[in-house]
Amino acid sequence: MFEKILIANRGEIALRVARACRELGVRTVAVYSTADADSAVVRFADEAVCIGPPAGRLSYQNPAAIVEAARLTGAEAVHPGYGFLSEDADFAEICADQGLLLIGPRPEVMSALADKATARTLMQSAGLPLLPGSVETVDSPAAAVAVASEIGYPVIIKVAAGGGGRGMTVVRSPAELPRAYARTRADARVIFGDDRVYLERYLAQARHVEVQVLCDGHGNGVHLGTRDCSVQRRHQKLVEEGPAPALSAGTLDAMSSAAVRGALSVGYSGVATFEFLVDEAERFYFMEINSRIQVEHPVTEMITGIDLVHEQLYVASGVPLRLRQDEVQVRGVAVECRVNVEDPDRDFVPTPGRIERFRPPGGPFTRVDTHGYPGYVVGPHYDSLLAKVVVWAPERDLALNRMERALDEFEVAGPGVRTTIPFLRRVLDDAPFRKGRYSTGLVERVLGGPATAARPPAA
Structure with missing residues (x-):
């Protein structure tokens, strides 16, 4: 296992990785822009290095600054999180040239899969169905x-x-x-x-279903179940759940096996997400591969009990997979809602500002991944994701009820600050969604329907 890792990201994912590292006894280096000097991960990490001004291209997307920070602090590896440089093969090669390991697949594999046309060709050769x-x-x-x-x-x-x-x-x-x-x-x-x-x-009524895959550098691979990510607005995911509801076990098994086959065919190592479209007849079609940890990875963690970041680190350090496919068990249902600092009533425009009240939900089987805290300033420079609320229950109806309860408890307040919580409540109240029979067109339909009065937060 590594002794020190630099986390080349910000927000909730940077804090999530730092926590996983501490649990494994790995020291961490946080990098930050001047806009993030007071961020939660800067306070939590063992060391922190400022790498530039707020603009992403001058900080979090600046390979030279990140590599120099790693060199100065003696980090052995770089965890890229998601977004920014996480799927940049050139950055992976730069790290390798400097004696650093970018946690993820080999640069040549990352390069091939980042090109969606090339990925389609490779997956077609591996026998995956294409649209x-x-x-x-x-x-x-x-x-x-x-x-x-x-x-x-x-x-x-x-x-x-x-x-x-x-x-x-x-x-x-x-x-x-x-x-x-x-x-x-x-x-x-x-x-x-x-x-x-x-x-x-184009499939107008398709389901967007993902398969979480984990592979090592020794030719071994397993799948860790499915997630449905069909609740999207302009191709941006808002609600995810796992396992994907209202699909037959045969379809889920076939899709999952195809994903592992595709990953092993290109010599993949690390965590990967295979994305598929599923039509009304349950025919599935390969779309793309994400060569990184996903925003919605907690859904898989909740239904399998497997810490994906831990496994990422073990695999990256050269350890063979620590589990076999028959040891992976999916239990119950998990649902994740993304709480963004946006105003749903004004076309989801971002609403940056200082958060004066911040009270995330608690209770049984409720997880909140967030970098927010009272006094935190949400700036205009980056993605508006503030928190991910994730719940688990033995059955889907109870999981949805638990999520409604959690969103009712969640308090975020500050001058001009709005969140997507009221809109998420509308999605959870939607009858087709409750039945598990919905498609990527759900959000547009909900937006076009009558408004649902927002319930006040729980006392």
């Missing part, structure tokens, strides 16, 4: 029209280098395609520095 569309990238409007004509509308244009829900455009008719194609490529060039795109058939 009808272009396996390779589509390099001209005429080629895009030809693909769309063959697979039928609606189609979705996806950026090969995209991620985090960005770089996707749905096209519903031939007349829309040339302009949407040009706009998507132009946006991709600006955002990702790579304008390659591919097309897929």
Whole structure:
């Protein structure tokens, strides 16, 4: 096991990793921008190094500053968390050149899987089913029209280098395609520095289901169950649950086995999330692979009892997998709600400000991953995620009731500060959601429906 790890991230995930390291006796180095000098992880870590001003490209996305911080503090490895540089193969290579290990797959594997078009080709070779569309990238409007004509509308244009829900455009008719194609490529060039795109058939009523995979560097791999992440707004997840509800055991097993097969086919090492779309007939289609820890990883931890960050660290240090597939048992149901500092009544606009009252929920089988505290200032520079509320129960109905109770208890208040808690309550009250029969269109339907009066917080 490592002696010292640098955590190249911020917010709740940085604190989550630091806690896991302390439990394993590993010393930690937090890096922070000037905007995060008073953050919870800076207070918690064994050491902390300022790496730049608030702008992400000058701090958390600045490889030179992070590597120098690791060199100065004697860190042996870098945990990237999620976002920022977590799936940047160039950063992984820079770390390797400097004698540092970036916790995750080998740089060449990360590079191949970060390119969604390449990942599709690799997974097709491993026998995973793909949606009808272009396996390779589509390099001209005429080629895009030809693909769309063959697979039928609606189609979705996806950026090969995209991620985090960005770089996707749905096209519903031939007349829309040339302009949407040009706009998507132009946006991709600006955002990702790579304008390659591919097309897929768009499933309007699909389920978004993930499989959590864990592999070591010795050719071993297991899956740790499924998560349903269909509750999304503009491809950003809001509510996750595991295992995925209202799907047959046969479908879940087949999807999970396919994910492990795909991971081992490319020599993957570490934690990975395989994302699938599932149609109304329970046919599943590979979408992409996330080569990092996921925001929603606590869902898997709650239903399996396995600490994913611990396992990440063991695997990265060269230890073979410490569990076999037959030792992985999924028990009960876990649900996670993301509490963002946003105003749902104003199109989810971020509402930064000072938090004066902060009282997270408690009670049995209730977990809150957060970096918030009374007096914490939510700035305008980064993602608006403040906390993740996760609950577990033996049955889904009780888990949903427990989540409602937890959200009722959660108090966040400050001048101008709003959160997504009222909207999350509306989702939990939605009848199709309660039945476990919902799709990626749920949020738009809830937003278009009549408003539900927000319940006051519990006393």
